[in-house]
Amino acid sequence: MNTMPPVADVDMRRATLLQILHWLAIGRVQPQALSDVYQDAIERLNPRLNAFADYSVSLIQEQALAADRRRRDGVIGRLDGMPIAIKDNFDVAGVPTRAGMRRRIVVPEEDAHIVARLRASGAVLVGKTNMDEGALGLTTNNPFHGATHNPHRLGYTAGGSSGGAAAAVAAGLAVAAIGSDTLGSIRVPASYCGVYALKPTHGEISARGLVPAARRLDAVGLLARGVDDLTVLLQTLAGYDADDARSRRRRVAFSPPDWEPGNLRAGFLPDLAAVGVEQDVIDVFDDALSKLKGELGERRTVDFSDWDFARTRRAGLLLMEAEMLNTFAIELADEAYPVSNGFRDMVGFAARKSAADYVAADLVLDAATLKMRRLFAQVDVLVLPTTPQGAFPLDGPVPSSQADLCSFASLAGCPAVSIPMGTLSNGMPIGLQLVGARGSDLRLLELAGVCASSLDAEPPYPVEPA
8 A cells, every 4th residue: 555645746747757757657647637736736727838839638538548557457558647838830630730830620530650659558648739820930929829938937938940839838737749850940949948959850850740840850858847858759769760760770779878078079169159158148158167177078169160150050941941841841932821921932042942952951050061070170079059049028029049059969960968057147047958979869968968967957847927
C-alpha cells in the first residue's frame, strides 16, 4: 500500500518529465489524476495565454484511462501517461491539421511519424498548440487564431513559430511539447519563455506528417522543463523512417556523451554586438560565462568573418517562402478565405525571384556544411546566445534579427540546444545556445545539463501570468 503523501497539483505542473515518470513508477501519481491536473490548467489558463489551438477534454480523458489500465496490467511504454502537446502543423489522425492557416480543411487519416511514436510510447496527447500562420514567423501572433502570450508577461510574444508549445511547457499546461524548427522556431520561443529546447541533427527524428516549411531545413524539435527530459524524448522518438526521404540511417551511433571538461574546446564569436546582439543580452551572457569557468574547458575565439548571419538567414527564409508557394497553393488561391496580407507578401517575394536566385540561396546550405566542418575541426561546441534580444511587446515592432543566431545550425543541419541562462533587466528570460557537429546531440545534451546545473537560471515553473 502506498503511504506516501499525495503530490500537490502545482508540483505536478512544475516537475520535469523524469520526476513525473518516477512518481508514476512508484504509484505516487496516477495517469488519470495527472491528466486531470493538466486539463484543469489548460481550461483555466488557455483563455489568457492562447497556447492551444485545439484540445479535447474527452480525448484527454480517454487516453488517461487507457494509461491507467496499462499501469494496472503492468505493460507500459517509456512515456506512458505523460501529458504532451503537439504543434498544429503535425498530422494527428482525425484532427484537422490547420498549420496556423485561416482555413485549412486537411483531416489526415494517419498520424505523423512522431505522433505515432508518441502514442506507441503511451503519451497522452493533450492538444495542438498555436503557431504562426503557415509557420512563417517568429512571434505566434496569428491573424486568425490570435496571439499566444508569453506566460512571463501578458502582451509579450512567446516567440515562434512554436510559441504555443513553449508557452504551454513554461506555464505547466504540458510536461513537454513537440514543435518544428526550420530556422529557429523551437529555440527562439525557448529563449523567450525560459524553457529547454533541442533541435536535433537534421533527419534524426522523422518529419513525415509535418506540414513542410522547407524540407531541407525542417527538423522536429523538443521542448521541456529539463535537459534530461530532452534526452529521454530524443532517445524515444529518434530512429530511421524509410518513408521519410531525409531520415538518417546511421552508420554509427550517436557520439556518446563522453566529453571531458578538461579536454573540451569551446568556441565563441569575437564580437556579439557586431552581429546585432543587444547589450542587455551580452551582459547576461557574460555573467553566465563567468559562472561556467570550469564547465566550458578551453575557450577559443572562432572566425565568423566569412559568415553574414543576416544574409544567410535570409537565404534560408527564401527557401521557406519558395516551398510554401507549393505547400499552401490551395490556401493562397482561396478567395473566400484569403491568407493574411503579410503571409501573401512574404511568399510573393519568392514568387518574384528567379530559379537562379533559388539556387544561390540553396548553395548557402553547402557553404554552411563546409563552415561546420572547418569550425568543428577547431572546437567541440559553439557557445552563443540563443536570440539577439528578449521577448518584446506583441503590439510593437518585430526585430528582423530574431533567428540570426539560430540560422547557422539550421542551414548546416547541426544539433543545437537552448537552455535558460538568466534574466534581462526587464525581468524576461533569455537563452544560452550550444551548437555541435552533426551527430553530437547526446554530447550537447550532457554539456547542457552540466551548464544548466551551474547556472541554475531556470524560472520557477509553472510560470503563471499575473
